Amino acid sequence: MTSRPLRTMTVLAATAALCATASSTAYAAQDTDRRTPRIVTAWAHAWNGTDPQALGALFTSDGTYTDEAVAVTFRGRKEISGWKARADTLIDNVHVTVRATHLDRNRVTVRAVYSGHLKGAPKPFAVPMTTVLDLDKNHCRITADQDHYSLATVLAQSGLPADWTPPAT
Numbered sequence: 136m137t138s139r140p141l142r143t144m145t146v147l148a149a150t151a152a153l154c155a156t157a158s159s160t161a162y163a164a165q166d167t168d169r170r171t172p173r174i175v176t177a178w179a180h181a182w183n184g185t186d187p188q189a190l191g192a193l194f195t196s197d198g199t200y201t202d203e204a205v206a207v208t209f210r211g212r213k214e215i216s217g218w219k220a221r222a223d224t225l226i227d228n229v230h231v232t233v234r235a236t237h238l239d240r241n242r243v244t245v246r247a248v249y250s251g252h253l254k255g256a257p258k259p260f261a262v263p264m265t266t267v268l269d270l271d272k273n274h275c276r277i278t279a280d281q282d283h284y285s286l287a288t289v290l291a292q293s294g295l296p297a298d299w300t301p302p303a304t
Contacts, residue, residue, distance in 0.1 A: 171236050174274055175245055178266075182231040187223065191216030195276045204286040225301050226251035228259070243268045249284050253301075257294035 174193065181190035191212035194200070200215045201208040209218045222229055229251040237244045245268065250261035264284035268277050290299055 171233055172238055172243055172274065174270060174277065175233060175236050175243055175268065178245075178268065178277065178280075179231045179233050179247070181219070182229065185223065187216040187219035188212075190219040193277050194280075195271055195278050198276065198278050198280070200280045201282065203281060203283050204289070224254075226253055228252055231264070241270045241272065241274070243270065249282075249289075253289070253293045253295065258292060260289045260292035262288045262292065 177193055178190070181193060191214075194212055194215055197211060198215065199208055199210050200218060202218070207218075209215045230249075232248040232250070233245055234248060235246040245264075245266040247264045247266060248261055249264040250259065252259035262284050264282060266283070267279075267281045269279040270276065271278055287297060290297055
């Protein structure tokens with residue numbers, strides 16, 4: 136097998152495992168500070184990894200990803216994977232550290248720290264972030280993701296001016 140089909144099979148196997156184990160807590164409202172839902176763990180691993188398709192694969196085919204700080208929304212796995220690829224070209228060591236989660240029916244609220252080093256910036260950043268993940272009925276896939284963090288704080292911590300914009304690709 137080539138690398139790409141092997142990667143695809145790995146992502147599909149992981150998704151199947153998520154689906155098989157997630158339905159038991161599908162409708163319980165619970166605070167999961169001690170136990171992070173598997174879909175959140177997979178989401179964080181996808182952000183922390185280097186394969187953009189791993190993030191896109193966690194979404195339904197018509198899923199949406201909204202980054203509220205930069206006011207952009209992406210639709211479908213291909214666009215979402217493209218957003219991760221773009222982030223990787225702009226940010227070294229992009230990382231999401233999950234601090235707490237709260238599951239309420241088909242919605243998970245994630246408190247996290249978003250960190251990295253904007254390429255060309257004098258310093259790295261680490262800012263609080265809240266993400267709201269809406270899940271399908273089996274909690275196997277993400278139907279919508281909304282990330283909330285302060286772009287002004289990212290830029291200030293990075294040592295960049297408030298009007299900084301990323302270079303065009």
